[in-house]
Structures are given as C-alpha cells and as structure tokens.
Amino acid sequence: MKKKLALVTIRSEIKNMYQTDLINLFSDYLDISSYCLENQHKNSLTLETLIDVDIILITNPNTFTLIKNYVKADCKVIYLNYAFLKNKIDYLKTFPNNTNALICFNFYSVSHQTTSMLYELGVKNLNLKAYNPENDVLDKEYDIAIVGENSAIVPENISQIVSLGRRKISFSTLMDITSNAAILDDTLENRIYSYCQDLMTPYSFMLDMYDNSVLTKSQFQTIMDCIDYAIIIIDNNFNIINYNSNILNMFNINENILNINMGTISEFKNLYNVLYKNDEFKNKLIEIKNCKSILISKEKINKTDHSNNIYIILIKDVTEIMNLENTLRKQLIKKGHIAKYTFDVIIGNSKVIHDCVNKARIVSKIDKPTLITGESGTGKELFAQSIHNESSRRNFPFIAINCASLPSTLLESELFGYDEGAFTGAKKGGKLGYFEMAHKGTLFLDEIGDINIETQAKLLRVLEEKEIMRVGSEEIISIDVRIIAATNRDLRELVKTGDFRLDLYYRLNTLIINIPPLRRRPEDIPPLIKSFLENENFHYENIDDEVMEFLTNFSWYGNVRELKNCVEYMSSISNGYIKMEHLPEYIIQEAEDKHIEIKKDILSNINIKDKNMLIAIMNIIFNVGGGRRKILQELHKRNITISEYKLRNLLNDLNKNNLIKFGKGSSGAFLTEMGMDVLQRKMYK
Numbered sequence: 001m002k003k004k005l006a007l008v009t010i011r012s013e014i015k016n017m018y019q020t021d022l023i024n025l026f027s028d029y030l031d032i033s034s035y036c037l038e039n040q041h042k043n044s045l046t047l048e049t050l051i052d053v054d055i056i057l058i059t060n061p062n063t064f065t066l067i068k069n070y071v072k073a074d075c076k077v078i079y080l081n082y083a084f085l086k087n088k089i090d091y092l093k094t095f096p097n098n099t100n101a102l103i104c105f106n107f108y109s110v111s112h113q114t115t116s117m118l119y120e121l122g123v124k125n126l127n128l129k130a131y132n133p134e135n136d137v138l139d140k141e142y143d144i145a146i147v148g149e150n151s152a153i154v155p156e157n158i159s160q161i162v163s164l165g166r167r168k169i170s171f172s173t174l175m176d177i178t179s180n181a182a183i184l185d186d187t188l189e190n191r192i193y194s195y196c197q198d199l200m201t202p203y204s205f206m207l208d209m210y211d212n213s214v215l216t217k218s219q220f221q222t223i224m225d226c227i228d229y230a231i232i233i234i235d236n237n238f239n240i241i242n243y244n245s246n247i248l249n250m251f252n253i254n255e256n257i258l259n260i261n262m263g264t265i266s267e268f269k270n271l272y273n274v275l276y277k278n279d280e281f282k283n284k285l286i287e288i289k290n291c292k293s294i295l296i297s298k299e300k301i302n303k304t305d306h307s308n309n310i311y312i313i314l315i316k317d318v319t320e321i322m323n324l325e326n327t328l329r330k331q332l333i334k335k336g337h338i339a340k341y342t343f344d345v346i347i348g349n350s351k352v353i354h355d356c357v358n359k360a361r362i363v364s365k366i367d368k369p370t371l372i373t374g375e376s377g378t379g380k381e382l383f384a385q386s387i388h389n390e391s392s393r394r395n396f397p398f399i400a401i402n403c404a405s406l407p408s409t410l411l412e413s414e415l416f417g418y419d420e421g422a423f424t425g426a427k428k429g430g431k432l433g434y435f436e437m438a439h440k441g442t443l444f445l446d447e448i449g450d451i452n453i454e455t456q457a458k459l460l461r462v463l464e465e466k467e468i469m470r471v472g473s474e475e476i477i478s479i480d481v482r483i484i485a486a487t488n489r490d491l492r493e494l495v496k497t498g499d500f501r502l503d504l505y506y507r508l509n510t511l512i513i514n515i516p517p518l519r520r521r522p523e524d525i526p527p528l529i530k531s532f533l534e535n536e537n538f539h540y541e542n543i544d545d546e547v548m549e550f551l552t553n554f555s556w557y558g559n560v561r562e563l564k565n566c567v568e569y570m571s572s573i574s575n576g577y578i579k580m581e582h583l584p585e586y587i588i589q590e591a592e593d594k595h596i597e598i599k600k601d602i603l604s605n606i607n608i609k610d611k612n613m614l615i616a617i618m619n620i621i622f623n624v625g626g627g628r629r630k631i632l633q634e635l636h637k638r639n640i641t642i643s644e645y646k647l648r649n650l651l652n653d654l655n656k657n658n659l660i661k662f663g664k665g666s667s668g669a670f671l672t673e674m675g676m677d678v679l680q681r682k683m684y685k
Contacts (some may be wrong), residue, residue, distance in 0.1 A: 136608035339385035339398035350521035374515030377561030382636035396441030418471035449489035
C-alpha cells in the first residue's frame with residue numbers, strides 16, 4: 001500500500017509550481033495530493049482531509065501553524081527547499097564585481113530568501129538587495145533586476161532584467177521524502193539524478209552532493225549490516241528510523257519495519273518495555289522469545305537536541321558473546337598472554353594469608369601500579385594473576401616477563417619493541433614490545449629489582465606519561481597498561497646503594513602487597529600438602545604422621561615452591577605410602593645442621609601452660625632483651641604472674657635446649673638461631 005504525501009501551500013502559484021514535479025517523480029511510489037490555503041479556507045481542511053496523510057510538504061513555516069490541528073501525531077512534516085538551474089547561476093557570475101542587483105520576486109519573503117541563497121551559491125560579484133515595493137525607497141542606481149519565472153514589480157529605471165526561471169525542488173528535500181517514505185530504489189534514484197543534474201547546489205558542489213549522499217547512505221547501511229550487533233535507530237516516539245539485517249534475523253521478522261513504531265511489533269515486546277522505561281544505558285541483560293538472552297544498550301545520537309532525540313539501540317546475543325570470549329581466550333592461552341589463576345586457588349586458613357588476600361582483592365579494584373614483595377617461592381605471580389582477573393582489565397591480555405632472566409640490552413627491546421633496522425639482526429618489519437602487546441591489560445614485571453638504571457628511567461616515563469618509544473624509532477606510542485611489579489629484594493636498600501631509582505620506587509609503592517613466608521603460617525602447610533598430593537593423584541591419608549609433623553615444623557626458606565617440589569619428590573619415589581625415608585636428602589641434612597629434632601617438637605614434653613610461658617619469655621627476650629628482672633617486669637605488664645624462682649628454672653630449661661644463651665655480665669639473655677626458628681613457628685602457629 002502506497003504512503004500518502006500532501007503538498008500544502010498558501011498560494012496557488014506555488015502549489016502549481018511544485019505539484020507537477022512531485023507527480024512526475026513519485027506518482028508510482030506515493031499517493032500525492034495538494035492543497036492551497038488561499039483558495040481553500042483553513043476550516044475546510046477537515047480531519048478527513050489530512051488524517052490519513054503520512055508526509056506533509058510545506059513551503060512556508062507558517063503553514064504548519066494553520067494545519068497542525070488536522071495532522072496525525074506520526075505524520076512527517078517536511079519543509080520544501082527550492083533550487084535554481086546551474087546555467088542561470090553561472091550567468092549571474094559573469095557580471096563585473098560590485099554590480100548592484102535588485103532581487104524582485106512577487107513576495108518580499110521569497111526575494112529575501114533568494115538573496116541569501118545566491119550568496120550561498122557563490123554569487124559574490126553582485127551587491128544583492130531584496131526589493132520590497134511597498135516600503136523600499138531606492139537610494140542608488142541598480143544595474144540589473146533579478147526575477148523569477150512569474151511576473152514581478154521591477155522599478156522603471158532598471159533596464160536589464162535577468163530571470164532565474166522556474167524554481168525546482170532541492171535535492172535535500174527529495175531525499176527527505178524518499179527517506180521518510182522508505183521508497184528509494186534504483187529506478188527512483190535514476191529519476192532523481194535526472195531531475196537534479198541541472199540544479200545548482202551550495203558551494204558549486206553540483207551533483208557531487210547527490211552522489212556522495214547516496215554513496216554515504218549505501219555505505220552506512222553496509223557498515224550496519226557488517227557489524228555483529230543487531231542495530232535499531234529510533235526517535236523519541238519509538239518509530240524505527242533505520243535498522244540492519246541482524247535485527248530481523250535475531251527476532252525472526254520477515255518484513256520491512258522502517259517507520260513502524262516498535263510498540264506495535266509483537267516480537268519486540270520485552271525489548272520495547274525495557275527501552276520505554278529507561279533513557280540511556282549500557283549492557284542490560286534481558287530475555288526474549290525462546291529463552292534467548294540478549295545484552296542491549298541505548299544511547300542518544302544527537303547529544304544536544306533534547307526536543308527531538310534520536311537513539312541507537314545495540315543488541316548482542318549473549319551466546320555469541322560467550323562463544324567469542326571463549327575463542328579469544330583460547331587464542332590468548334595459545335600465546336601465553338592470559339592469567340590462569342584467581343584468588344580462589346590461593347590455599348590457606350591462617351590469618352596472615354587471609355589478610356593478605358583481602359588486601360589484594362581491594363587493590364585489584366584500584367587501577368594503579370602495584371608492587372608485590374615477598375621471598376622467593378611465596379607465589380608473587382599467583383597473586384599478580386589473581387589481581388588481574390579481579391580487575392576491570394580481566395578481559396584483556398596479562399603478559400608476564402621475568403626481568404632477571406634477560407640481559408639488560410635485550411630487556412629494553414623486549415619491553416618497548418623495536419623498528420626495522422634498529423640494530424643488527426633486528427626482525428624485518430620490527431617487533432611489538434610487551435607494553436604494546438599488553439595494551440588495555442596488565443604487564444607483570446617479575447624481579448623488577450634486577451632492572452638496570454637506564455631501563456628504570458624509561459619505565460618511569462611509561463608510568464608517568466603512558467607513552468613509549470620503540471628502540472630505533474622517534475614515534476611516540478600511547479599505551480594503556482597496568483603495571484604489577486614484583487621482587488624478592490629489599491628495594492629500599494637498593495635505593496640506598498644507588499641501584500634503584502628513588503622516584504621509580506615511590507611510583508611503584510603506591511599499592512604494596514607483602515606476601516608472608518610459609519614459616520609464618522605453618523597451619524597452611526597441611527592443606528597445601530593435601531592439594532599437592534591430589535595433583536599427583538596421591539591419597540592424603542598415605543603420608544605418615546611423623547612426616548607431616550616434620551614438614552609442618554620445617555622452616556621452608558624456599559616457601560610454597562620448595563614445599564611443592566618436596567611433596568612431588570616424595571610421592572614419586574614412595575611405593576604408595578610416604579615415610580621419613582622418602583624425604584629429600586638435602587632437607588634432612590638442613591634439619592640436622594640446624595639441630596632440629598626430626599621426630600618431635602623440642603617443646604613437646606612441656607605442659608601447655610609452661611609451653612605458653614616459654615614462648616612469652618622468648619618473645620620478650622627477642623623484642624625487649626635484658627636479664628631476669630627485666631623479663632619479670634615485662635611479664636607482669638602482660639598480666640602474667642610468675643615467681644622469680646620459676647622464671648629462673650624456665651630460663652635454664654631454655655638454655656639447656658639451646659634455645660637461649662646467657663650473655664656475659666649484665667647483658668642478659670639472647671635467642672639462638674634455633675630459638676629464633678622455634679619462636680617464629682610457635683608465634684605464627
């Protein structure tokens with residue numbers, strides 16, 4: 001069914017001027033009618049006259065005021081712009097500069113509008129004036145008078161009259177009609193081309209404007225169809241202005257939905273309800289027919305015009321998103337640029353590890369450089385990956401590099417990349433550096449304390465300016481990367497010795513995570529052992545209690561990594577049941593060198609009350625020092641009641657077991673190496 005177009009003018013001559021052109025162009029696409037208000041009183045424009053019209057074309061802004069009460073709400077009103085023939089405009093440009101020209105049309109409003117249009121079309125050589133015969137008194141001579149197709153009042157003293165001929169409908173108006181009626185096809189396109197080929201367009205663009213507009217429209221539609229998202233463009237009233245083919249496929253629609261209100265399309269029911277209740281939003285999850293889940297976003301296209309907003313609706317099938325994410329993740333895994341671990345895999349029930357994890361979770365949400373410190377083997381990269389996976393960058397690359405494993409000359413090119421020919425042996429075409437590869441994601445710099453001073457200076461620039469420069473290049477590249485650095489060295493000491501830049505240290509230590517050593521959390525050793533055994537398909541019950549007691553009390557200066565290696569070794573060489581004889585020889589030797597009893601705790605034969613008392617005494621000796629009197633005073637401050645005699649006996653017991661030594665004279669007692677080890681294990685157990 002054809003849509004209806006009505007031309008409404010105030011004067012009959014204007015109606016006659018444009019009616020024929022509209023019929024010639026659109027008669028087989030649209031039902032065309034025309035109305036003249038000067039011959040037909042406005043009250044005769046009844047509801048029956050215009051109520052069914054889809055598009056109204058007006059030639060005067062005042063026209064709409066006269067007919068607005070008879071126009072349905074969803075009717076499109078288009079203001080008709082006119083154009084002149086190119087040869088007429090070119091002729092005007094042949095006159096000498098500063099030629100005085102009077103614009104004389106039948107109506108002053110048309111003369112005034114034509115004056116502006118001629119200047120816009122590049123007629124700069126004429127001094128134009130719109131003539132109003134009722135009010136104007138000419139104060140100078142005019143060389144020519146410019147008129148339209150119809151007769152006009154021209155002053156008698158102007159001898160030369162130039163006619164611009166019949167006004168025609170502008171290209172922009174024709175495109176507005178085809179767009180709102182959704183009728184543009186190859187036949188109509190050629191018809192409009194023929195009609196407009198002789199018209200003059202602003203700035204002498206001629207037909208380029210038409211060609212480019214059609215090309216732009218075609219390109220825009222092609223782009224929308226290539227995008228994975230389903231796209232709808234709507235106005236304030238939810239009328240569909242444009243859409244792509246994906247929306248039809250997603251909602252199983254088999255008809256043209258252009259210029260149809262979304263609320264009337266049953267397939268859009270759930271979608272319409274969400275769009276109606278919300279203005280602008282991103283990634284809202286809803287369900288549509290067949291239990292399909294979709295993500296929708298709604299955003300204004302015209303940010304400043306609040307009276308007639310246009311919205312673009314982006315819709316994505318959640319299943320497709322998940323499949324795409326899995327594909328990308330597989331590619332990243334293949335390249336090794338993904339974080340595999342999360343905080344959930346960090347094993348431990350101790351307070352110190354719980355506090356550390358909780359702090360790291362908070363740090364994850366803060367998008368700033370982070371420094372992870374801790375002894376070798378404590379799990380610094382495990383924490384780095386977990387921080388990345390809980391941050392806003394989780395869907396982007398995680399790239400790790402061990403700074404100590406590369407010589408300084410190679411490290412710089414690996415971090416920043418290089419251009420072709422930057423040095424002998426440089427890869428053809430150059431190479432991306434880790435910073436560029438980690439764009440939008442996280443770069444983990446392990447053992448950062450081993451970076452030389454020169455590279456430290458460049459790293460500081462990256463942190464401050466978020467820019468890099470490839471080796472052998474002068475081009476500045478902007479990057480967006482979060483830096484997580486890690487070290488088992490004391491950076492403060494390196495600053496003192498001049499081996500680490502103070503400004504870089506302060507830039508990195510904004511957020512610090514210090515991972516506790518395993519000997520500070522011995523209660524975490526049994527669950528760690530159980531996890532490691534399960535990874536080796538070994539039953540936790542098949543490990544001797546004596547072995548468990550020894551492993552729990554061992555110092556583990558290699559931390560979790562050393563414990564894991566030990567468990568893997570024992571499970572490999574045992575015959576299904578782990579005994580003391582299956583311990584690695586170096587561990588047994590280390591225990592013997594430190595005089596640690598293998599079979600039982602050195603304090604195990606002391607009752608619980610005295611054992612706690614001994615730990616308290618050892619703690620005072622370590623932190624305060626002094627002799628018996630000083631120790632007794634400190635015990636009383638802690639509300640621990642003990643006689644001086646009892647204290648003397650306990651000190652002697654500690655001395656006999658090689659846990660403390662007595663200094664000479666009044667220097668008091670001090671802890672031995674074994675006493676330090678026992679105190680650490682007992683304090684954090």
